[in-house]
Amino acid sequence: xxxxxxxxxxxxxxxxxxxxxxxxxxxxxxxxxxxxxxxxxxxxxxxxxxxxxxxxxxxxxxxxxxxxxxxxxxxxxxxxxxxxxxxxxxxxxxxxxxxxxxxxxxxxxxxxxxxxxxxxxxxxxxxxxxxxxxxxxxxxxxxxxxxxxxxxxxxxxxxxxxxxxxxxxxxxxxxxxxxxxxxxxxxxxxxxxxxxxxxxxxxxxxxxxxxxxxxxxxxxxxxxxxxxxxxxxxxxxxxxxxxxxxxxxxxxxxxxxxxxxxxxxxxxxxxxxxxxxxxxxxxxxxxxxxxxxxxxxxxxxxxxxxxxxxxxxxxxxxxxxxxxxx
Amino acid sequence: xxxxxxxxxxxxxxxxxxxxxxxxxxxxxxxxxxxxxxxxxxxxxxxxxxxxxxxxxxxxxxxxxxxxxxxxxxxxxxxxxxxxxxxxxxxxxxxxxxxxxxxxxxxxxxxxxxxxxxxxxxxxxxxxxxxxxxxxxxxxxxxxxxxxxxxxxxxxxxxxxxxxxxxxxxxxxxxxxxxxxxxxxxxxxxxxxxxxxxxxxxxxxxxxxxxxxxxxxxxxxxxxxxxxxxxxxxxxxxxxxxxxxxxxxxxxxxxxxxxxxxxxxxxxxxxxxxxxxxxxxxxxxxxxxxxxxxxxxxxxxxxxxxxxxxxxxxxxxxxxxxxxxxxxxxxxxxxxxxxxxxxxxxxxxxxxxxxxxxxxxxxxxxxxxxxxxxxxxxxxxxxxxxxxxxxxxxxxxxxxxxxxxxxxxxxxxxxxxxxxxxxxxxxxxxxxxxxxxxxxxxxxxxxxxxxxxxxxxxxxxxxxxxxxxxxxxxxxxxxxxxxxxxxxxxxxxxxxxxxxxxxxxxxxxxxxxxxxxxxxxxxxxxxxxxxxxxxxxxxxxxxxxxxxxxxxxxxxxxxxxxxxxxxxxxxxxxxxxxxxxxxxxxxxxxxxxxxxxx
Numbered sequence: 020x021x022x023x024x025x026x027x028x029x030x031x032x033x034x035x036x037x038x039x040x041x042x043x044x045x046x047x048x049x050x051x052x053x054x055x056x057x058x059x060x061x062x063x064x065x066x067x068x069x070x071x072x073x074x075x076x077x078x079x080x081x082x083x084x085x086x087x088x089x090x091x092x093x094x095x096x097x098x099x100x101x102x103x104x105x106x107x108x109x110x111x112x113x114x115x116x117x118x119x120x121x122x123x124x125x126x127x128x129x130x131x132x133x134x135x136x137x138x139x140x141x142x143x144x145x146x147x148x149x150x151x152x153x154x155x156x157x158x159x160x161x162x163x164x165x166x167x168x169x170x171x172x173x174x175x176x177x178x179x180x181x182x183x184x185x186x187x188x189x190x191x192x193x194x195x196x197x198x199x200x201x202x203x204x205x206x207x208x209x210x211x212x213x214x215x216x217x218x219x220x221x222x223x224x225x226x227x228x229x230x231x232x233x234x235x236x237x238x239x240x241x242x243x244x245x246x247x248x249x250x251x252x253x254x255x256x257x258x259x260x261x262x263x264x265x266x267x268x269x270x271x272x273x274x275x276x277x278x279x280x281x282x283x284x285x286x287x288x289x290x291x292x293x294x295x296x297x298x299x300x301x302x303x304x305x306x307x308x309x310x311x312x313x314x315x316x317x318x319x320x321x322x323x324x325x326x327x328x329x330x331x332x333x334x335x336x337x338x339x340x341x342x343x344x345x
Numbered sequence: 346x347x348x349x350x351x352x353x354x355x356x357x358x359x360x361x362x363x364x365x366x367x368x369x370x371x372x373x374x375x376x377x378x379x380x381x382x383x384x385x386x387x388x389x390x391x392x393x394x395x396x397x398x399x400x401x402x403x404x405x406x407x408x409x410x411x412x413x414x415x416x417x418x419x420x421x422x423x424x425x426x427x428x429x430x431x432x433x434x435x436x437x438x439x440x441x442x443x444x445x446x447x448x449x450x451x452x453x454x455x456x457x458x459x460x461x462x463x464x465x466x467x468x469x470x471x472x473x474x475x476x477x478x479x480x481x482x483x484x485x486x487x488x489x490x491x492x493x494x495x496x497x498x499x500x501x502x503x504x505x506x507x508x509x510x511x512x513x514x515x516x517x518x519x520x521x522x523x524x525x526x527x528x529x530x531x532x533x534x535x536x537x538x539x540x541x542x543x544x545x546x547x548x549x550x551x552x553x554x555x556x557x558x559x560x561x562x563x564x565x566x567x568x569x570x571x572x573x574x575x576x577x578x579x580x581x582x583x584x585x586x587x588x589x590x591x592x593x594x595x596x597x598x599x600x601x602x603x604x605x606x607x608x609x610x611x612x613x614x615x616x617x618x619x620x621x622x623x624x625x626x627x628x629x630x631x632x633x634x635x636x637x638x639x640x641x642x643x644x645x646x647x648x649x650x651x652x653x654x655x656x657x658x659x660x661x662x663x664x665x666x667x668x669x670x671x672x673x674x675x676x677x678x679x680x681x682x683x684x685x686x687x688x689x690x691x692x693x694x695x696x697x698x699x700x701x702x703x704x705x706x707x708x709x710x711x712x713x714x715x716x717x718x719x720x721x722x723x724x725x726x727x728x729x730x731x732x733x734x735x736x737x738x739x740x741x742x743x744x745x746x747x748x749x750x751x752x753x754x755x756x757x758x759x760x761x762x763x764x765x766x767x768x769x770x771x772x773x774x775x776x777x778x779x780x781x782x783x784x785x786x787x788x789x790x791x792x793x794x795x796x797x798x799x800x801x802x803x804x805x806x807x808x809x810x811x812x813x814x815x816x817x818x819x820x821x822x823x824x825x826x827x828x829x830x831x832x833x834x835x836x837x838x839x840x841x842x843x844x845x846x847x848x849x850x851x852x853x854x855x856x857x858x859x860x861x862x863x864x865x866x867x868x869x870x871x872x873x874x875x876x877x878x879x880x881x882x883x884x885x886x887x888x889x890x891x892x893x894x895x896x897x898x899x900x901x902x903x904x905x906x907x908x909x910x911x912x913x914x915x916x917x918x919x920x921x922x923x924x925x926x927x928x929x930x931x932x933x934x935x936x937x938x939x940x941x942x943x
Binding site: 098102104106190306309 | 637658714789792795811813828830
């Protein structure tokens with residue numbers, strides 16, 4: 020939505036959406052109100068939003084929830100809960116989702132695992148979006164050599180297979196770390212990899228949008244008024260990109276969560292004993308036939324989280340760009 | 346000096362039977378004695394000691410499912426249990442073991458037992474007549490072929506991994522580079538004389554079971570041995586009942602062995618049953634390489650003529666043991682696993698802290714993680730069942746009077762007492778130094794590492810746990826002293842043959858700490874123990890050697906140079922139509938020369 024241009028109304032009935040009848044007569048709805056009105060009607064998006072909020076609360080209050088439920092902590096090993104062949108035992112009243120191959124409560128670890136997934140997803144997406152938006156703005160606005168250099172850099176980064184890069188970093192920097200211990204497998208490296216691999220996607224989209232927007236009248240007007248390049252980019256153009264940026268960032272979150280799970284599955288992500296859904300799935304895979312619960316519940320948690328963010332992203336897209344939804 | 350006489354073996358069996366009766370059993374399985382001395386077996390399951398060794402049927406094709414590829418099939422280089430399964434089916438070292446023995450080798454390429462001189466510095470061996478190489482060489486094997494095989498051990502293009510450990514006492518071996526070794530003499534076509542410059546006749550004679558001593562025809566092989574590395578393995582000929590399929594020129598690579606994909610063993614047309622003690626029941630053995638252990642194991646369980654080459658994954662073990670018992674064989678003497686703790690660098694330089702670690706460890710839990718009592722025996726010292734000296738070293742219970750060795754379920758209180766003795770009055774380590782733990786990342790090593798990590802944390806240590814591929818764990822970290830890894834919890838060892846020197850010397854003697862490829866993982870360098878082992882190396886006579894090495898083993902326990910976890914029972918899986926025969930030696934793997942179809 021432009022802050023300086025007139026709102027475009029394609030159909031007569033859309034006009035009603037933007038107006039609200041109050042005591043002072045008919046007034047225009049604020050962009051936030053419009054957004055909320057639209058997304059409220061999308062039941063799938065609302066359910067997804069509810070799930071995401073619930074997930075965030077679970078992650079924040081994980082210790083309290085585990086305590087209230089009377090579960091053992093996520094790191095508490097109880098090898099007496101393993102069978103005579105070392106196989107984990109299934110759901111019981113004491114361990115509602117069963118235990119893993121070290122006798123640790125799976126529900127407790129799934130709850131704590133949400134912290135890892137959300138932190139990686141949110142922080143990774145935030146950093147990627149910030150870098151991508153800044154770089155995309157510059158590439159699209161300045162064009163010429165700036166655009167060429169940035170675009171080629173994006174091409175190079177996009178051609179790097181992220182998982183292989185992660186494997187390489189994990190292998191090279193595992194025990195003693197690299198650069199004096201600065202790089203070690205774990206959450207910082209995963210967030211770095213996600214941000215490193217994802218920012219070009221954001222930058223490309225932003226660049227394309229900026230290329231079309233820089234020729235618009237309001238940009239010309241700002242330039243004529245003597246606004247600096249930075250002001251034009253960040254105060255005139257960027258607000259018009261809010262909707263697509265929000266949508267894309269929200270879709271980046273489940274991608275980041277999936278990448279974290281994949282890296283942890285490959286053994287180069289979160290280190291044990293920290294609970295991570297990807298690592299739990301990796302540990303559970305060889306014993307799926309005898310311990311289905313160990314694979315199923317972290318897998319379901321991951322599936323539902325990624326699905327919720329994807330559906331929420333779709334809902335945001337429809338709510339922020341109703342024309343595209345039609 | 347002669348091999349251990351049968352009457353001696355029976356006496357040991359009787360003594361061990363009494364010992365086991367006193368130990369008792371638990372968990373639905375029980376240990377019992379068998380014809381091989383000091384071998385605990387699991388009641389109700391097949392083992393190499395109670396299998397039918399004669400052919401059930403003659404002929405047929407065995408399908409082998411093997412997850413990992415071979416490392417080397419050249420008999421002069423092979424040093425891996427999976428490689429041995431093929432090498433010992435295709436080659437005839439001077440001596441070899443029947444499947445149900447580990448300490449009484451049978452003359453194979455040799456015509457009789459070795460004659461060791463009274464000063465322990467000369468060994469005479471008669472070479473069996475009438476044994477021929479497979480095509481394309483075809484001719485009869487002579488003593489010169491065996492001499493060449495031993496000479497190859499010193500050739501850097503061959504780089505035999507154990508030549509220095511066992512054959513360096515041969516005159517001229519230290520300076521040999523692949524040419525004739527002065528101390529290896531062939532007075533005639535069927536006699537071999539090995540002269541030593543040190544009194545190590547017994548250990549060298551014992552080492553003649555290793556595949557390095559399998560005859561290699563010089564006129565055929567030397568052109569391959571000139572290459573760096575030697576590619577004789579890709580053109581090898583056989584003396585055993587089977588050979589790798591080859592073409593008319595002798596090429597095996599791409600025909601009988603396709604790396605990463607398959608290997609095919611066919612009958613050696615020049616092998617004569619009358620010259621061999623092996624029955625060689627099968628006509629062909631097809632080995633398929635690759636796949637995931639769990640999937641392969643499930644496949645074998647539901648098959649007729651398949652066997653699984655490597656051990657049974659713990660995830661399948663319960664199914665195999667409870668629903669397919671007749672298809673599961675458990676072979677004791679499958680080696681052992683232990684924790685290497687750095688005696689040179691870090692907090693475990695302090696012996697009391699090592700003892701504290703040992704006391705705190707719940708070894709029963711660690712063994713449960715590996716599959717439980719069917720496949721693990723709590724290790725109380727290092728000379729494991731089937732190795733000479735096991736009983737003298739304390740047998741199942743271990744040496745007496747070692748309190749930290751008496752609580753396999755872990756004793757936190759005792760552990761804290763040792764921490765206090767180490768100079769930390771609170772009973773928790775407060776030194777602050779972070780300790781590095783590098784473990785293998787596959788099950789059960791990964792799970793064990795996490796338990797060990799928690800144990801150390803509970804003692805107050807600040808730990809950093811890293812999980813690596815096994816090859817990386819060994820090659821880049823645990824085998825490299827300068828990496829200064831504090832704890833290597835996933836190390837394991839299998840004896841090269843049934844003499845305790847092969848278990849203890851290279852792994853605990855301070856003079857074998859190498860800059861790379863180091864297997865003295867604890868970097869143990871206790872002068873008293875070093876001296877005891879150096880003396881034991883020179884002792885001749887099985888019984889005397891067993892006693893001497895048992896004393897060294899006791900000292901290793903008393904100083905807690907490392908921490909033993911388990912002695913392995915190797916689980917093997919066969920299809921319903923296979924009469925698989927496992928090897929009591931070589932970690933219990935299938936012996937293709939004895940296996941038959943039903």
